[in-house]
Amino acid sequence: MKVYEFNGLPNPARVRIALAEKGLTEKVEFISVDVPNGEHRQPEFLAKNPLGAVPVLELEDGTTISECTAITEYLDHITGEITLTGRTPKERATIHMMQRRAESGLLDAGTTYFHHATPGLGPDLETYQCAEWGQHQRQKAVSGMHYFNEVLAKQDYLAGEQFSMADITAFAGLAFADFAKIDIPVECGHLQAWRERVSQRPSISG
Known part of the structure; x- marks a missing residue:
């Protein structure tokens, strides 16, 4: 898995916390997107998230998932035990x-x-x-x-x-x-x- 982010912004921080809670941090490659210089508005990144926002989770099959809630849902369900998004x-x-x-x-x-x-x-x-x-x-x-x-x-x-x-x-x-x-x-x-x-x-x- 890859996470496109800019370290220090609040939404990437949310995903980093979720990854750590699930014990998945070491299984992710973090790719920095230079938000202060507008890299998130370039065509290459917009192809991954048309809204031009970080973070974006990219799966091994090329699927891209944006929005912290959706990313956390995915992470919470791939490890077997649901801990962050509710069981019932x-x-x-x-x-x-x-x-x-x-x-x-x-x-x-x-x-x-x-x-x-x-x-x-x-x-x-x-x-x-x-x-x-x-x-x-x-x-x-x-x-x-x-x-x-x-x-x-x-x-x-x-x-x-x-x-x-x-x-x-x-x-x-x-x-x-x-x-x-x-x-x-x-x-x-x-x-x-x-x-x-x-x-x-x-x-x-x-």
Whole structure:
């Protein structure tokens, strides 16, 4: 398998965590795509993902899979034991629900703020910006932090009592929030404690 990525971006980080959780890191060849210089918009990469986003998983038969949720689903099912995406219908539904909330209300909101309300990746790549929309998304990210703090006041992880794909997304979202200078509100102690606990997992700390 090959993973096309740019190390340091939040979505490639999500796939790296999933790979480590599944013990698959050593079975993957990582290929760097020079996102800051626009390599992800070149025809060769667009043939692998028409949306021009990293990461992309390429299988041995040439099949390419983009979108972190889809990649994680694939990785979670090729090792035999399902650990990240749920085993029962209820688990699967809950994990996917919370994963989407983490993606929309934290990770995507933070990245939209970065791309629209800051210089982002520079004028060559940020060809359209709406600062007002970016600021709105920043507030959405902060609201998301409050929401997840309430969730984590009642349970150990976002989708229940087991670490899952939803936690990976939220952890990556908070890491990008740090980069974008969106602080976790001081009153969100449960979220901060969860983050510190999750950061000790070998898939992240290693």
